[in-house]
Amino acid sequence: MKTVIARYKTVKTQLFQHPFRYDTGKKDGKGRGIWAQIYRDLTWLWQPINFKRPQLDLQRGRDWSYLSATNQLSLNTLNGRRKVDFVCKGFDQYLDQTKWKFGSLKMLQLRGKWYIHLSATTAIPEFEAEQAVHVVGIDRGLRFLAACYDEKGKSILFSGQKILRKRRKYKKLRAELQAKGTKSAKRRLKKIGQRENRWMSDVNHRLTKTLIDHYGSNTIYALEDL
Incomplete structure (x- = not known):
């Protein structure tokens, strides 16, 4: 629900x-x-929202639990409690319940296989300013996606011209489809919007990863209002 x-x-x-x-x-x-x-x-909405892939949310303790002794999941089903094996590649460290606290679990089916999304939280010590190796100020904009300036006086600029041209292209295409107003145009409009959002999210993700790889850990980032 x-x-x-x-x-x-x-x-x-x-x-x-x-x-x-x-x-x-x-x-x-x-x-x-x-x-x-x-x-x-x-x-x-033309019709109620439907889910093409089977999925369900399970509450820890009531609907599911992790059995560390056998490395299995205990799931509550319509046919009673069931213990199932699972494959965990690269995430074994998060199964340590002495360090991580489990939350809800989402199960969904994709191409004949079941996958789980498990939320886990842990407490970490507060970051002290004395631990900082770098202090980087970041100003975001359109001409430059990000303009960075660190404590050594060095700058890094990420051009946004290519991004700007592509967004203008999407804007022009949206205006043309909105002017038509047909059902097919609305469907195309919806697909274009989702595609643009995914593309922009990917751009931001790659930019963030580039900054982290460049400056390393223990870096303080100050965004806007510099």
Whole structure:
């Protein structure tokens, strides 16, 4: 139930952030068309949200538990409690319950196999300023995705021109599809929006990884308001 509610909240936010724009048929003083927009809500959905891949959320203690002695998962099913083996590559360190505290577990099926997403938390000592090896100020923008300046007076600039051109291309394509207003155009509009979000997330992820690899651990990053 929580998964379904969360998905509807996400879709509601996405709909509101992308209002429906249409041509009013009127002209302004310069002869250009006047556009209007309507903020969308869940009533704009063509059909209820459905989940193509089977998935479920399990609460620790009630629905699932980890058996460290046998390295198995104990799952609560409609046919009673079942113990199952699982493959854990590269994440064995997180199964140490003396260091990590388990939370909820999500199971989902992909290509005939079941996968689990397990949340685990641990307490770490507070970071002291004396431990810092580098102090880096980062200013974000459009012309430069990030402009970095460290304590040694050295700067690193990440050009955003290529990103800017691609975003303009997406903006122009969205405007053309919104002007059409057909069902096929709306479907294409939705796919384009998701594609652009994934692409931008990947760009930000690669930029973040580059900064971490360059400056290393024990670095303090100051963002904006420099």
